[in-house]
Amino acid sequence: MTIQWFPGHMTKARRQIEDKLKLIDVVIELLDARLPLSSRNPMIDDILKDKPRLIILNKSDLADAEATKKWLAYFRAEGHVAHPVDASTGSGVKEIPDQVRLLLKEKIDRQIAKGMNPRAMRALIVGIPNVGKSTLINRMAGKNIAATGDRPGVTKGQQWIKTGGDLELLDTPGILWPKFEDQMVGYRLAITGAIREEILNVEDIAFYAIKFLMQDYGDRFKERYGIEKLPEDLDNPDEIVTVMEAIGRKRGCLVSGGRVDLEKASRTLLHELRAGKLGRFSLEAPGK
Ligand code: G4P
Numbered sequence: 570m571t572i573q574w575f576p577g578h579m580t581k582a583r584r585q586i587e588d589k590l591k592l593i594d595v596v597i598e599l600l601d602a603r604l605p606l607s608s609r610n611p612m613i614d615d616i617l618k619d620k621p622r623l624i625i626l627n628k629s630d631l632a633d634a635e636a637t638k639k640w641l642a643y644f645r646a647e648g649h650v651a652h653p654v655d656a657s658t659g660s661g662v663k664e665i666p667d668q669v670r671l672l673l674k675e676k677i678d679r680q681i682a683k684g685m686n687p688r689a690m691r692a693l694i695v696g697i698p699n700v701g702k703s704t705l706i707n708r709m710a711g712k713n714i715a716a717t718g719d720r721p722g723v724t725k726g727q728q729w730i731k732t733g734g735d736l737e738l739l740d741t742p743g744i745l746w747p748k749f750e751d752q753m754v755g756y757r758l759a760i761t762g763a764i765r766e767e768i769l770n771v772e773d774i775a776f777y778a779i780k781f782l783m784q785d786y787g788d789r790f791k792e793r794y795g796i797e798k799l800p801e802d803l804d805n806p807d808e809i810v811t812v813m814e815a816i817g818r819k820r821g822c823l824v825s826g827g828r829v830d831l832e833k834a835s836r837t838l839l840h841e842l843r844a845g846k847l848g849r850f851s852l853e854a855p856g857k
Contacts, residue, residue: 589743590618592739594676595620595691595693596621596693597665597669597692599625599694599696599701599705600625601701602629603850603853605626605644606853608697608758609747622649622650623649625652626641627655627656627700630657631850632849636853641653643856656708659708662708662709666735669692689737692736693742694706696743696744697747699762699763700763706738709732755768756773756774760781771835772831772832772835775835776813778838779816784803787799796812813834813835813838814829814834817834817837822834
């Protein structure tokens with residue numbers, strides 16, 4: 570199944586971001602460290618053009634540390650400044666202004682050379698839904714920020730959020746949509762919980778999660794679910810379903826007659842994976 574956003578959705582989001590680009594010096598692009606490519610809008614280069622950009626790998630607390638290192642190297646090799654963050658605890662957040670200053674160094678130096686007093690650096694945070702934009706904004710502001718439109722009596726003009734230093738943020742983040750033409754992008758996002766299970770079938774999401782875990786984190790997977798031997802052929806769907814049944818039996822997801830309730834087994838597995846019970850994981854690695 571291919572998920573389709575309304576075609577108008579992306580056009581509107583794109584226009585909103587393009588309008589905001591005029592107001593800011595730098596874009597902070599948030600990606601999910603566990604799946605940087607699938608959580609990236611494929612039109613981002615086209616939308617941002619040559620606006621300086623800081624790439625943040627958020628939720629790095631949940632990602633495989635080795636994979637995150639490789640992703641940072643990958644983005645840096647592409648000429649970007651890239652930085653890992655855990656917005657939920659604030660780890661890596663206080664370095665963000667320095668990273669932005671690094672990006673704007675030439676501009677700031679030019680202003681100083683002309684005898685000007687550089688004004689605050691202004692940034693727009695962009696990213697797909699659920700990647701952690703609000704969490705990061707609140708963390709940088711040091712308080713809970715409500716969207717401007719939600720507060721009665723507040724003028725709708727542009728509001729700047731102060732972060733305690735020489736960096737200011739636009740109060741509303743730019744929302745971009747991931748690329749859904751590739752159905753595996755949808756499944757990877759769903760495995761992390763970024764797409765609700767009503768949109769994709771929960772058993773299908775668990776199917777891909779099991780396959781991925783067996784491929785990349787086989788030992789942890791075997792240990793958690795007491796599976797002695799992984800299937801030989803991970804491309805054989807029957808073998809994956811057999812493993813799903815074993816998980817269901819292990820977790821007591823049974824219906825009358827002792828059959829395994831595959832939907833319940835799927836929900837249980839996904840819940841445990843997202844809650845970190847199988848450890849930190851990354852669904853994508855550069856060049857894979
Ligand atoms: P958005 O504005 O981009 O849509 O994302 P938002 O900040 O609402 O974050 C989406 C979910 O991701 C939230 O969890 C948030 O707590 C979590 N999150 C954000 N950054 C990080 C991070 O770096 N690490 C981890 N582990 N989680 C992060 P939620 O369950 O939807 O809400 P809540 O129960 O935390 O309030």
